[in-house]
Amino acid sequence: MIRVNLLPPEYRAATGTPVGRFVAIVAGVVAVVGASCWYTYTHFVQLQRAVDARTLREEEATSKERQKERSLALQREIDEYDQRRRAIQAINRNRILWSRKLDQFFDIVASRESPYNAWLEELEIPTQMAANRRPGQMGAPADGGEFRFAGFLAMQSPNEAPAQNSAFYRAVCGDHERVGRASEFFQDFVSISNPTIDIVPQTSTEKLTPPITGAFKYVLRTKPPAVEGAKRPAAAPAAK
Numbered sequence: 406m407i408r409v410n411l412l413p414p415e416y417r418a419a420t421g422t423p424v425g426r427f428v429a430i431v432a433g434v435v436a437v438v439g440a441s442c443w444y445t446y447t448h449f450v451q452l453q454r455a456v457d458a459r460t461l462r463e464e465e466a467t468s469k470e471r472q473k474e475r476s477l478a479l480q481r482e483i484d485e486y487d488q489r490r491r492a493i494q495a496i497n498r499n500r501i502l503w504s505r506k507l508d509q510f511f512d513i514v515a516s517r518e519s520p521y522n523a524w525l526e527e528l529e530i531p532t533q534m535a536a537n538r539r540p541g542q543m544g545a546p547a548d549g550g551e552f553r554f555a556g557f558l559a560m561q562s563p564n565e566a567p568a569q570n571s572a573f574y575r576a577v578c579g580d581h582e583r584v585g586r587a588s589e590f591f592q593d594f595v596s597i598s599n600p601t602i603d604i605v606p607q608t609s610t611e612k613l614t615p616p617i618t619g620a621f622k623y624v625l626r627t628k629p630p631a632v633e634g635a636k637r638p639a640a641a642p643a644a645k
Contacts, residue, residue, distance in 0.1 A: 501549070501593045501627060501628075503530060506590065506593065507530075509589060509590040510554075510577075510590055513573075513576045513577055513588075513590060514556070516576070519572060519573075519576060520568070520569065520572045521558055521569040521570075521572045521573045521576075522558060522559040522560070522569070522615065523556055523557070523558050523559075523573055523621075524556055524557055524559075525554060525555070525556040526555050526556050526557065527553070527554060527555040527556070528553070528554045529551075529552070529553040529554070530552060531549065531550020531551055531552055531627055549626075549627040549628055549629045550626075550627050551624050551625065551626055551627070552594070552624075552625040552626075552627060553622075553623070553624050553625075554622075554623055555620070555621065555622040555623070556620075556621060557605070557618050557619065557620055557621070558570060558573065558602065558618070558619045558621060559613075559615040559617070559618055559619075560615050560617045560618075560619065561615045561616065561617065562617055563604050563617055563619075565617070566602050566604060566617075566619045567602075569602075569619070570600050570601075570602040570619065570621060571600065573600075573621070574597075574600040576588070577590065577591060577597065577623070578591040578594075578597050579591050591625075593627060593628055594625045594626060594627055594628065595626050595627070595628050596625070596626045597623060597624070597625045597626075598622075598623050598624040598625070600621070600623075601621065601622065602619040602620065602621050603619060603620045603621075604617065604618070604619050605618040605619065605620050
């Protein structure tokens with residue numbers, strides 16, 4: 406049977422939205438609102454927390470890197486000062502105390518109990534003062550500088566020159582044949598030049614006592630500062 410509503414539209418009863426369409430609309434609205442809330446929470450809350458955490462970690466990493474650089478710089482300073490300390494200690498252990506060394510030398514020269522009569526004319530202390538290592542010349546080992554001195558021996562006749570020169574030489578570097586070791590004075594040196602003596606012609610009419618004079622000259626090479634416990638070299642045989 407067909408029913409026809411002949412009432413005008415304004416007098417007809419209102420029809421509601423279909424349930425399916427209403428559910429679909431509500432579900433869509435809820436989905437959009439939920440997605441908006443999730444995006445807002447993720448972007449403005451969780452992402453901001455992640456950004457803050459990343460910034461904090463970067464600041465911590467930067468701080469740790471600065472501490473590392475500072476620590477390395479301090480370690481380099483410690484190593485440098487430790488190297489200086491070792492160098493100073495090495496120099497102090499190996500340097501020659503020239504005040505004591507010269508006292509020993511003048512005791513040798515001015516000894517009145519020795520079989521020689523010596524006096525000095527020239528004395529030269531190494532400019533390095535045992536503080537620098539000087540390379541050796543012509544294949545010679547390194548040394549700490551040269552100690553030079555020259556002087557005279559007085560004697561009654563030229564025949565006494567070899568004996569006096571040999572005695573003075575042994576007093577300087579030590580009697581290896583009898584004692585077997587260097588003198589206390591020679592312990593800070595590595596070598597000594599060969600002993601030589603030249604009779605000095607008399608040019609004055611004044612009579613000298615003793616009348617004969619012989620000139621000598623020696624060069625001693627000091628130990629380098631870096632050498633510790635080095636074996637003392639044996640002195641050359643004394644002149645006969």
